[in-house]
Amino acid sequence: MKSISIDIETFSSVNLQKSGVYRYAESDDFEILLFGYSVDGSEVQVVDLACGEEIPDEIINALMDDSVTKWAFNAMFERVCLSKWLNLPEYLDPLSWKCSMIWSAYMGLPLSLEGVGAVLGLEKQKLTEGKDLIKYFCTPCSPTKSNGGRVRNLPEHDMDKWKRFKAYNLRDVEAEAQIQQKLSKFPVPENVWKEYHLDQEINDHGIAVDMTFVKQAVAMDEHSREKLTALMQDITSLENPNSVQQMKDWLADNGLETDTLGKKAVAEMLKTAPEPLGTVLEIRQQLAKSSVKKYTAMENAVCHDGRARGMFQFYGANRTGRFSGRLIQLQNLPQNHMPDLEQARALVRSGNFDALTLLYDSVPEVLSELIRTAFIPQDGMKFIVADFSAIEARVIAWLAGEKWRTEVFQKGGDIYCASASQMFHVPVEKHGVNGHLRQKGKIAELALGYGGSVGALKSMGALEMGVEEDELQALVTAWRQSNPNITKLWWDVDRAVKTCVKQKIPTETHSIKFTYESGMLFIVLPSGRRLAYVKPRMGENVFGGEAVTYEGVGGTKKWERIESYGPKFVENIVQAISRDILCYAMQTLKNCFIVAHVHDEIIIEADMKMSLSAVCEQMGRTPSWAKGLLLSADGYECQFYKKD
Numbered sequence: 001m002k003s004i005s006i007d008i009e010t011f012s013s014v015n016l017q018k019s020g021v022y023r024y025a026e027s028d029d030f031e032i033l034l035f036g037y038s039v040d041g042s043e044v045q046v047v048d049l050a051c052g053e054e055i056p057d058e059i060i061n062a063l064m065d066d067s068v069t070k071w072a073f074n075a076m077f078e079r080v081c082l083s084k085w086l087n088l089p090e091y092l093d094p095l096s097w098k099c100s101m102i103w104s105a106y107m108g109l110p111l112s113l114e115g116v117g118a119v120l121g122l123e124k125q126k127l128t129e130g131k132d133l134i135k136y137f138c139t140p141c142s143p144t145k146s147n148g149g150r151v152r153n154l155p156e157h158d159m160d161k162w163k164r165f166k167a168y169n170l171r172d173v174e175a176e177a178q179i180q181q182k183l184s185k186f187p188v189p190e191n192v193w194k195e196y197h198l199d200q201e202i203n204d205h206g207i208a209v210d211m212t213f214v215k216q217a218v219a220m221d222e223h224s225r226e227k228l229t230a231l232m233q234d235i236t237s238l239e240n241p242n243s244v245q246q247m248k249d250w251l252a253d254n255g256l257e258t259d260t261l262g263k264k265a266v267a268e269m270l271k272t273a274p275e276p277l278g279t280v281l282e283i284r285q286q287l288a289k290s291s292v293k294k295y296t297a298m299e300n301a302v303c304h305d306g307r308a309r310g311m312f313q314f315y316g317a318n319r320t321g322r323f324s325g326r327l328i329q330l331q332n333l334p335q336n337h338m339p340d341l342e343q344a345r346a347l348v349r350s351g352n353f354d355a356l357t358l359l360y361d362s363v364p365e366v367l368s369e370l371i372r373t374a375f376i377p378q379d380g381m382k383f384i385v386a387d388f389s390a391i392e393a394r395v396i397a398w399l400a401g402e403k404w405r406t407e408v409f410q411k412g413g414d415i416y417c418a419s420a421s422q423m424f425h426v427p428v429e430k431h432g433v434n435g436h437l438r439q440k441g442k443i444a445e446l447a448l449g450y451g452g453s454v455g456a457l458k459s460m461g462a463l464e465m466g467v468e469e470d471e472l473q474a475l476v477t478a479w480r481q482s483n484p485n486i487t488k489l490w491w492d493v494d495r496a497v498k499t500c501v502k503q504k505i506p507t508e509t510h511s512i513k514f515t516y517e518s519g520m521l522f523i524v525l526p527s528g529r530r531l532a533y534v535k536p537r538m539g540e541n542v543f544g545g546e547a548v549t550y551e552g553v554g555g556t557k558k559w560e561r562i563e564s565y566g567p568k569f570v571e572n573i574v575q576a577i578s579r580d581i582l583c584y585a586m587q588t589l590k591n592c593f594i595v596a597h598v599h600d601e602i603i604i605e606a607d608m609k610m611s612l613s614a615v616c617e618q619m620g621r622t623p624s625w626a627k628g629l630l631l632s633a634d635g636y637e638c639q640f641y642k643k644d
Contacts, residue, residue: 002040003069004062005180006078007172009034009165011152013140018300020327021077022206022309025084032085033137036169044173046166050155060086066096073113073176075099076200076310094200100179102196105315106188107520108532108552110559113175119534119551119559122178130172133165185518192529195583198590199314199323206307207595207603210376210640213349214298217367217374220353221292224363232283235276242287251277263288289364294328294371301327308375311596319552320576321529323597330598335643336369345373345640375596375641377605384592384612385644386619386635387601388585390415391578396449398629399510399574400489409630416442422482423475439465444479450574451490451567452476493573494566497521497548501536512573521550523573526625527580531572539563581631585619596641603641612637 012030014023024030035047035055039062047053062068063082072078075097083091104116114128136153143149147157155162232241236250244261251258256277258265261284270281301308308328316324325331338344344366347356353363360366377383388394393415397405408418420428420441428434428441443465447456454472462472480487489510496507500514501521507514513524521533533550539561541547547563554560582600589602592615596603604615612635619633636644 001058001062001068003071004040004059005038005071005173005176006082007036007072007169007176008032008078008081009036009134009138009169010081011138015300018297018327020301020310021080022203022303023301025081026304030081030084032081034166034169036173038173038177041177044170044177046170048155048166063092066093068096070097071100071176071180072097073099073172073179074101076203079200080310091204094197094204097197097200098193099196100176102315103183103188104179105318106192106321106530106532107183107186108318108534108550110553111313111316111318113172113179115559116179117175120179120182122175122182129164130168133161133168136161137165186520186532189528194587196314198583198586198594199312201590202586202594202597203310203312205593205595205605206303206309207311207605208306208376208378209298209302209308210349210374211299211302211306213345214295214374216348216351217295217370218292218299219351220348220356220363221295221367223353224357224367225287228283228287228364232280232287235280241280241284247280247284250280286362286364289362289368292367294333295367295374297328298374319531319572320579321531322575322579330596333371333598334368336372338366338369341370341373341642345370372642373640375603377639380608381605382608382610383638383641384604384606384610384615384635385601385638385641386604386612386616386633387599388578388581388619389632389634391581391600391631392449392574393445394630394632395577395581396486396489396570396574398626399512399570399577400483400485401510402483402485405483406630409632412632414438416445419445419479419482423478440467440471440475443467444475448476448479449486450571451565490566490570492566493569497564497566497569498538498546501548502538521548523569523576525573525576525580527577527584527623528625529576529580531576533564541565577626581623581626581629584623585621585633588618588621589615606637 010030010032012024012027014027016024031049033050035049036044037059038044047055049055063070063086070079076099079092079094079097101111105111109116109119136158137155140151141147141153143151229241232238238246238250240246247261248258254277256269256273258269266281266285270278273281298308301310303309311325311327311330313324313326315321344356344360347359348367348370356363356366390409393405394409396402397409404422405415405418408415414430416438417428417430418441420434420437423441423444424437426434426437428437430438443457443460443462447460447462453476457467457472457475463469467475492509493512496509496512496514499505500507500516504516511526515522515524516536519535521536523531523533525531534552536548536550539547539549541563547565549561549563551559552562554562578600582597586594586597586602589604592604592606592610594602595605602619604610616633616635620631622629622631638644
């Protein structure tokens with residue numbers, strides 16, 4: 001036996017979407033109902049565990065034999081569930097597991113079995129009635145008179161449905177096998193599988209959550225909201241002051257017309273709103289803080305040992321291969337700027353609501369800033385948090401050969417000051433001469449690196465930062481003139497992609513290769529990893545010009561045709577290279593017990609003796625495929641996670 005393809009159907013009273021597979025499989029009532037498998041491509045077998053059948057011993061042995069490759073679509077689910085079902089003290093080693101979902105993502109395809117089947121036009125696609133069958137057999141049901149008050153549906157309650165469920169399970173294994181056949185011409189490189197295995201280990205490690213602190217934060221949020229809502233009711237006499245329509249009507253009745261109560265609109269109104277309207281809008285702003293949702297997500301996801309697991313989706317962004325967040329969404333946590341973070345955290349943890357309201361203007365604001373601090377190292381350990389300095393700015397400068405930028409990085413300079421200096425032809429120092437220009441340098445850097453113009457500056461908040469409307473176009477022009485090689489990179493890539501798609505021939509620019517194979521556009525990165533674009537062709541953009549289009553998951557979260565052009569491809573390339581550098585650093589530090597990573601940052605649960613500077617030095621090493629790229633990593637130590 002060389003390989004085995006697996007698909008399982010399971011029951012648990014824990015909500016899989018909210019809690020993730022690790023917590024789901026820990027439930028006391030968790031069980032595997034059906035076990036579908038195929039050995040070395042042979043006919044699919046379905047073991048009906050719910051009706052008393054048993055998995056053959058040779059298959060059980062294969063699950064624990066690292067020489068046998070286990071395949072599944074979203075293999076994390078099968079691996080974690082089977083680990084629990086087998087009563088193992090640890091999770092099955094991911095090294096012998098491969099995932100056809102990751103293979104699909106590598107090829108730019110959807111992350112669902114149904115979606116992949118549709119795009120590839122599989123002969124044996126996932127059965128569409130699966131969702132209804134899963135709801136019927138795999139999740140608890142509501143007790144009713146007609147079902148005899150039961151809270152769960154078993155096979156004997158509808159044998160016809162059960163028969164169809166077994167057929168559904170069998171079809172899933174067949175569909176997965178077909179995906180592998182269809183994609184066999186384009187194997188996932190072995191180093192990407194190594195990255196996937198490390199990702200699975202990090203997900204298995206999990207990160208400890210201070211549940212005492214979390215529970216107090218949830219209770220305080222509830223208490224604060226009750227008080228704020230009551231205060232708003234007192235002022236407005238509204239039945240439901242949280243209702244958008246009621247609030248808009250009340251504001252209008254009091255002389256303040258508005259079409260929206262969005263964050264930006266409320267902030268703008270607060271500048272001129274008379275009392276008591278100003279107070280009401282301020283309270284509304286506080287109530288709009290969704291901090292408690294993150295705390296609730298922690299409560300849902302945390303396992304019996306106090307660690308949250310399964311927070312990272314490998315290849316979650318298939319245009320770049322970057323990770324995406326799951327469950328608690330570590331990538332989207334609010335930043336913390338409080339100088340007395342430790343004090344505020346201690347007050348929340350002890351449940352001292354009165355002291356918190358006495359010392360701070362807004363309880364929701366404090367709770368929002370403290371979210372990160374819920375993550376803690378285990379007793380006797382510390383967190384080492386290390387991240388790359390300006391990774392995307394360094395990568396694009398290296399790719400484009402923008403020498404003045406490289407010199408800034410060589411000298412350890414501030415890229416925002418240097419950019420402002422280059423744009424305005426005067427010296428700029430952060431807290432010194434022409435320091436006011438640094439903000440303009442920063443906003444230009446963040447908004448304009450990938451072809452952005454006036455609109456990008458506005459959406460980045462340029463106007464709110466004090467840049468005048470009539471300055472915006474001049475900023476765009478100044479940035480592009482001071483970065484001619486980056487601007488050239490955009491249009492060199494644009495030409496290379498168009499030539500490749502039109503003529504179906506390999507092209508190359510700036511050490512990036514472009515190939516067309518079997519109806520796919522591949523961008524070959526310096527690391528050797530390839531970005532895949534499905535069914536590329538020439539189309540027309542909104543301005544009537546020529547554009548490359550391809551199929552992918554668009555802004556609507558649906559599979560659709562997407563338009564792209566040079567700067568956008570450059571953005572994908574730069575972010576993909578930055579991702580490869582992060583993965584290289586993670587491989588370098590894999591023996592250091594990595595518990596999380598966010599964008600360009602790695603969080604290590606470390607022994608007290610571990611050296612921060614040694615970690616940063618290791619992290620800042622340049623891969624052999626990126627000669628000339630200057631990397632720098634910095635970091636800090638802490639007893640709870642925070643932004644330094």
